[in-house]
Amino acid sequence: xxxxxxxxxxxxxxxxxxxxxxxxxIRTLVVDLDPQGSCTGTLExxxxxxxxxxxxxxxTRSVLRNAIAPSAWGEGLDVLVGGEETEAHNRPDPxxxxxxxxxxxxxxLDTxxxLDTMADKPPYRLVLLDCPPSLGALxxxxxxxxxxxxLVTEPTVYSLAGVQRAFEAVQHEREHNPDLHALGVVVNRVxxxxxxxxxxxxxxxxIFGSLVLPTVLPDRPAVQHAQGAGLPIQRWGTPGAxxxxxxxxxxxxxxxxARQPRRQRSDQACPRCG
Numbered sequence: 001x002x003x004x005x006x007x008x009x010x011x012x013x014x015x016x017x018x019x020x021x022x023x024x025x026i027r028t029l030v031v032d033l034d035p036q037g038s039c040t041g042t043l044e045x046x047x048x049x050x051x052x053x054x055x056x057x058x059x060t061r062s063v064l065r066n067a068i069a070p071s072a073w074g075e076g077l078d079v080l081v082g083g084e085e086t087e088a089h090n091r092p093d094p095x096x097x098x099x100x101x102x103x104x105x106x107x108x109l110d111t112x113x114x115l116d117t118m119a120d121k122p123p124y125r126l127v128l129l130d131c132p133p134s135l136g137a138l139x140x141x142x143x144x145x146x147x148x149x150x151l152v153t154e155p156t157v158y159s160l161a162g163v164q165r166a167f168e169a170v171q172h173e174r175e176h177n178p179d180l181h182a183l184g185v186v187v188n189r190v191x192x193x194x195x196x197x198x199x200x201x202x203x204x205x206x207i208f209g210s211l212v213l214p215t216v217l218p219d220r221p222a223v224q225h226a227q228g229a230g231l232p233i234q235r236w237g238t239p240g241a242x243x244x245x246x247x248x249x250x251x252x253x254x255x256x257x258a259r260q261p262r263r264q265r266s267d268q269a270c271p272r273c274g
Contacts, residue, residue: 002143002274003152004169005162006133009188010152011038012223014130016248017255018043019232021126022077024252029068029109029124031102032082033142034132035090042227045069045079053085056141059105065112073232078124086138094137096176103145103177106272126256127272133162135169139274143173146274148183148258155187155200160207167208183258183273185212186251189219215250218243 003010014030021028032039032052050066064080071077091098110123129146131139143149149170153163163185170182185208191197205212220240226233234245255273 001128001152002131002139002149002166002170003133003162004135004139004165005153005159008133008152008154008159008162009217009223010133011042011130012227013150013152013186013188013217013248014039014128015042015227016217016223016233016244017128017252018071018077019073019234020245020248020252021128022074022232023234023249025076026125026256027076027078027122028126028128029078029080030071031080031106031127031129031142033086033102033138034082034130035084035087035138036132037083037086039130040079040082042230043071043073043077043079044230045071045081048081050081051085052080052082053089055080055105056086056089056101059101061108061111064105064108068112072230082130089141090132090134090136090138092136094140098137099141099144099176102141106145125271129272129274131274135165139169140173142274143170143180144177146177146272147179148181148255148271149274150183150255151185152188153185153204154189155194155197155204157200160200160203163204164207167211182211183255187212187216190216191219192216213251213254215247215254217247217251220244 001010001014046069048069050063055067071079129142131142151163151166153159174180222236222238222241226236233241
């Protein structure tokens with residue numbers, strides 16, 4: 001997930017899609033690239049001997065495996081654990097070799113089932129990458145590794161500039177990753193009765209056309225309540241939570257349909273969404 005303005009709810013969208021995938025029994029890995037570690041904190045994975053920072057330093061199969069743990073949300077949803085130590089890899093002007101380390105590590109995911117600790121588990125069908133709200137090495141590494149980028153924004157005047165920068169970043173990174181494409185712009189925290197929100201959504205459609213997804217995510221307190229309780233929105237059970245969960249399920253289905261196969265990878269390989 002990509003959003004180059006803080007506070008647009010990018011991590012909430014990642015968590016919501018992870019919960020939707022869990023509900024559909026789609027084995028999913030969440031990669032927590034944001035040094036704030038919000039995904040890791042909410043999903044509460046078990047203890048690991050490595051983290052994403054170690055993977056970026058030494059992208060080997062064993063280090064990767066030691067940085068992944070099951071989430072507390074349920075079987076089939078794992079976390080590549082992040083945290084503030086990842087910030088050390090967020091250099092503003094990284095070299096191309098450094099940008100390829102995450103891609104190199106994630107390309108080993110399909111072979112992790114060969115290890116004893118993963119022998120009874122199927123391959124991941126979906127990988128969700130939660131990027132920080134800046135265009136440093138971590139976000140660019142995600143764009144090099146991803147098949148698709150979902151651009152997250154809010155319907156506010158200040159968020160429009162952020163989504164424009166995010167779209168330009170995707171187009172620029174296609175030089176290094178020609179398989180990368182924009183999955184669309186998802187508008188988050190929408191109040192449908194707000195004339196300002198409706199105006200900004202129309203403005204987004206004038207700029208990005210059909211790239212703006214028809215499914216918007218409504219602004220409901222249930223999202224923060226569920227995250228505060230460490231639960232997926234799909235298990236919160238209020239009318240607002242059900243409304244958000246339904247929209248997320250539609251969004252997940254659209255993302256899976258829009259998947260494009262990467263070069264030199266089989267049709268069974270899991271899509272990676274930044």
